[in-house]
Structures are given as structure tokens and as C-alpha cells.
Amino acid sequence: MPKRILPLSESQVESAQPKSKDYKLSDGFGLHLLVTTAGGKLWRFQYRHMGKQKLLALGVYPTVSLAVARDKRGEARKQLAEGLDPSMLKKMQKVPEASSFEVVTREWHERYKPQWSERHAGNLLTRLEYDVFPFIGNIAISEIKTSDLLAVLSRLQVRTLATAERIKTALGQIFRYAVETGRVVDDPTETLRGSLPSKGDRYSAPTMNCKAIAALLLAIDGYQGASVVKCAMQLTPLLLVEPGDLCHAKWEEIDFQKEVWTMPAESAGIAQSHIVPLARQSYEILRRLNSLTRHSRYVFPSLRTSLRCMSPNAIYAALNSIGLTNDVIAGNRFWEAAGTFLAEGAKVSSDVIELQLKLSKNQAAYDPMQFLPQRHEMMQKWADYLDELKNRGGDTVQERIDE
Structure with missing residues (x-):
């Protein structure tokens, strides 16, 4: 169990004296006071971003008080939760x-x-x-x-x-x-x-087995952080898309009446737009999300400004907070698992599967409307299968799903 760090008091900060070497007084959650041999008292925030250890200068005591340093730490932690680098943002503010x-x-x-x-x-x-x-x-x-x-x-x-x-x-x-x-x-x-x-x-990541998928889905359902981030984590495996594509989704692309999400060509990475049918589970999550973020054009707005979409790094930070690595939610891992189940368990045509997962080599001839009713049915079967995996704790579903 990690050692609990007691917060600093004003008297500790004020009375800290220089020693023969620089030393730190920790306040917890990455914030510490660096006391130099010359008597300087410097606030520093230590954190990790994109797998690298980093240090952010927050100011000098007493110009920056303990309370203000904690506020700055809180702001930096919010930026990290969104997948942003506080040091990078600080650089950006200074540039002509x-x-x-x-x-x-x-x-x-x-x-x-x-x-x-x-x-x-x-x-x-x-x-x-x-x-x-x-x-x-x-x-x-x-x-x-x-x-x-x-x-x-x-x-x-x-x-x-x-x-x-x-x-x-x-x-x-x-x-x-x-x-x-x-x-x-x-x-x-x-x-x-x-x-x-x-x-x-591109599609070389190892396939996830049923137990691994179930464990991931249950961990996501238990996430206690921001609702918008949790919804993004839940929708990624349901919709069989990459987290980055999902984060760029706009409300104008979601048709609740037809129960589809139409990804524009730039996001889809192909010459035509791409239609993602919404299973009942996906529809319900998006309806719930609409009550939270409909003020923005983005389905997943940035936590800092509704004028920009959320970074996929917010999803990865949330995964890390519950002990999971970034790659567990990569679209290609679910594509392989979905392809296997849909072809062997649900007996879906390979043409339908390839078209929905954009795996066809002939993307120049891609028709976003082709097999749309069958793809709706396929996506519902996939969503039901994920629910069944969670309920059974990952036991493989062998029987054919009734139509």
C-alpha cells in the first residue's frame, strides 16, 4: 500500500531553512516545495505524461502561497485528466x-x-x-x-x-x-x-479473449471519474471505432431517428463518409450524454472548453487511473474479436463485417449505405454479446444468437 503523504502546513513552509543540499517538502499529489541551499523556496509539480516523468514550475514562495500552489496543482491535474501536458500549455502561453x-x-x-x-x-x-x-x-x-x-x-x-x-x-x-x-x-x-x-x-495488436474483454468492460463500468470520459470508454468497444475517431464526433453527425452515426470522410480515412449503426446500448448512452453535452457541437467536448473536442488522451488517462494500459481499448483489438464472434458465433456474412469494420482493400468502391439493415442487426448482436460477456464474467458464448 502506498505511503500516505501528509499535507504541508503554512508554518512548515514558512520555517523551512536551507541545508547543505537542496531538499524537498512534499504536499502530496505531485506538489512539493524545493528548498535550495541559497534559501530559495520553489514550488514544483511532478507528474507523468505520455509515459515520461516531467516537472512543472509553479512559482516562488512567498509570492506564490501554499494555497495558490495547491490551486495551480489542481489546474494541472485537470489538464492531465484531459490528456494535455501542463508544461506544454505553459510554453504556449508565453510565445509571441x-x-x-x-x-x-x-x-x-x-x-x-x-x-x-x-x-x-x-x-x-x-x-x-x-x-x-x-x-x-x-x-x-x-x-x-x-x-x-x-x-x-x-x-x-x-x-x-x-x-x-x-x-x-x-x-x-x-x-x-x-x-x-x-x-x-x-x-x-x-x-x-x-x-x-x-x-x-496496422492490425497486428493481439486479439483480446473473452475474459479479457469482460474484465475491461466491467472495469470501465466501475470508473468513478468524469461521466463524459466514461461514456467514451463505454462506446469505443460498442461502436468498433478508434478512440480518436470517437472523440471527434459531432452532434450533427448523430441521427437519433435513424439510429446511426455518420462519420465524415476526413475522420473515416476513406473517400466516402462511414455509417456506424447504433445498437440499443449505444443509443441509450448517447441519449444520456446528449443531456450533458448538447450545448457543444461536439459529443465529447474538451473539459476546458466546449469549442474543442476532448482529446483521446483523456480516455487513456482514465484507463491508467483504473490500472489499465492505453492499448487495451485500441479499435484493432476489438475488430479482431468482433470479426471472430460475428463470423463464427453470429454467422454474419464476411462482406457485411468487412464493410462495417472498414477492412476491405477496395475502399475506393466503398458504399456507406450498402448492407445497412444487415449492419444494424450485426451491431446489435455485437452489443448483446458484450453484455452477455459481462454477465457471464467472460465465458465464451458458443451458441448461435437467435435472430
């Missing part, structure tokens, strides 16, 4: 607008736009606005490191490898432009080669 990554990128886009098709130029800018600018847009382009770019690509990779590859290519072009125009000296994208898996590895 003219030198930011977003400003340089828009300048690059405007310069080369005449060489591209109108559709390509529009799609590229949209991807950058949704998937890159919220994370590094306000940082000075000269301060961006390879690790910052890898963090952006890692988020995208979870959602769709194809989009991550496109963004990686665009980042290389942007930084080469920044070198040419004297904004940066070195191009941090040069070391990104091989940072993404090959396309052949």
Missing part, C-alpha cells in the same frame, strides 16, 4: 504570436496552396487545425523538439495510421520551409524516419 508554429504553418500553406488541388489544400488545413494546432500551434516553432512532434503523431496513430503518415509528411514540409525562411536552424523531423509502424502492422 508571429513566431508560433500555427502562424508559420498557415504562411507555408498559403504559399504552396496554388500548387495543390482545392480539396487537398482544404483537407490538409482541416487536419492541421484539428490534430496539430491544439497541441503545438501556439509554441514558437524554434522551440519545438522531435519529442513534441512524436507526441502529436502518437495521438494520431492511435486513431488512424494513414492520417498520421499524412501529418508526418506535412510536418517535414513545414519545417523545411521554416529552415528556408530562417525561422529554425535545424529540422526536428529528420529524426522521425521509422517513427510510425508500417501499414502492414
Whole structure:
């Protein structure tokens, strides 16, 4: 059992004296006071983000009191719960607008736009606005490191490898432009080669067995954090989509009357939009969620502002808080499990399965309306199967599901 850290008192902070070495006085939940040999008293918040240990400076005592330091710690913890990096956000607040990554990128886009098709130029800018600018847009382009770019690509990779590859290519072009125009000296994208898996590895994650699925679903149902995040975790396996695709969903894409979610082509990663039929369980979760977030255009708005969608890192942070790793909810793990059950247990046609899971190699000929009634029925069978797994604790359902 972890050792309980007692909170600091004002008298402890005020009376702390320098020693022969710097030392820390911990207040718990990552906050500590660093007392230096010179007598300085510095507030620091220690945390982990994307698997890395980080340290955030919160100010100097007594200018920043114990109470204010705790407030800053609370704000940083909220940012982490949303999947954001407090240190990165602090950097973004200090940057002169003219030198930011977003400003340089828009300048690059405007310069080369005449060489591209109108559709390509529009799609590229949209991807950058949704998937890159919220994370590094306000940082000075000269301060961006390879690790910052890898963090952006890692988020995208979870959602769709194809989009991550496109963004990686665009980042290389942007930084080469920044070198040419004297904004940066070195191009941090040069070391990104091989940072993404090959396309052949896209569906290579190990399949989850029935007991593992049941344990995951039960753990999610027991999650005590934000309701919006919990709903996202519950819907990901039900809808058979990536967490990143789900987080970008908008209310205008949800048709409660027809019981479908229509993903736009940019999110679906194919030439046409993609229709996800809503099983009864998914419909009920979305109806419940609608009463919480209908003030935003996003089904899953950011915890900080309803003008932006929630980051999938909020889902991963929630999973970590209940002792699970990020990859347990990756769409490809459920696609394999669903494919096996639907083909062997529910006797669903392979054409229907492949079309719904977007596994067909002939995506150019994809018709989002094809087999729609059968796909509705298939998604209901999958949702019922997940309920049955939870109720049975993971025992495999061998019998055919009655129609």
C-alpha cells in the first residue's frame, strides 16, 4: 500500500531553512516545495505524461502561497485528466504570436496552396487545425523538439495510421520551409524516419479473449471519474471505432431517428463518409450524454472548453487511473474479436463485417449505405454479446444468437 503523504502546513513552509543540499517538502499529489541551499523556496509539480516523468514550475514562495500552489496543482491535474501536458500549455502561453508554429504553418500553406488541388489544400488545413494546432500551434516553432512532434503523431496513430503518415509528411514540409525562411536552424523531423509502424502492422495488436474483454468492460463500468470520459470508454468497444475517431464526433453527425452515426470522410480515412449503426446500448448512452453535452457541437467536448473536442488522451488517462494500459481499448483489438464472434458465433456474412469494420482493400468502391439493415442487426448482436460477456464474467458464448 502506498505511503500516505501528509499535507504541508503554512508554518512548515514558512520555517523551512536551507541545508547543505537542496531538499524537498512534499504536499502530496505531485506538489512539493524545493528548498535550495541559497534559501530559495520553489514550488514544483511532478507528474507523468505520455509515459515520461516531467516537472512543472509553479512559482516562488512567498509570492506564490501554499494555497495558490495547491490551486495551480489542481489546474494541472485537470489538464492531465484531459490528456494535455501542463508544461506544454505553459510554453504556449508565453510565445509571441508571429513566431508560433500555427502562424508559420498557415504562411507555408498559403504559399504552396496554388500548387495543390482545392480539396487537398482544404483537407490538409482541416487536419492541421484539428490534430496539430491544439497541441503545438501556439509554441514558437524554434522551440519545438522531435519529442513534441512524436507526441502529436502518437495521438494520431492511435486513431488512424494513414492520417498520421499524412501529418508526418506535412510536418517535414513545414519545417523545411521554416529552415528556408530562417525561422529554425535545424529540422526536428529528420529524426522521425521509422517513427510510425508500417501499414502492414496496422492490425497486428493481439486479439483480446473473452475474459479479457469482460474484465475491461466491467472495469470501465466501475470508473468513478468524469461521466463524459466514461461514456467514451463505454462506446469505443460498442461502436468498433478508434478512440480518436470517437472523440471527434459531432452532434450533427448523430441521427437519433435513424439510429446511426455518420462519420465524415476526413475522420473515416476513406473517400466516402462511414455509417456506424447504433445498437440499443449505444443509443441509450448517447441519449444520456446528449443531456450533458448538447450545448457543444461536439459529443465529447474538451473539459476546458466546449469549442474543442476532448482529446483521446483523456480516455487513456482514465484507463491508467483504473490500472489499465492505453492499448487495451485500441479499435484493432476489438475488430479482431468482433470479426471472430460475428463470423463464427453470429454467422454474419464476411462482406457485411468487412464493410462495417472498414477492412476491405477496395475502399475506393466503398458504399456507406450498402448492407445497412444487415449492419444494424450485426451491431446489435455485437452489443448483446458484450453484455452477455459481462454477465457471464467472460465465458465464451458458443451458441448461435437467435435472430
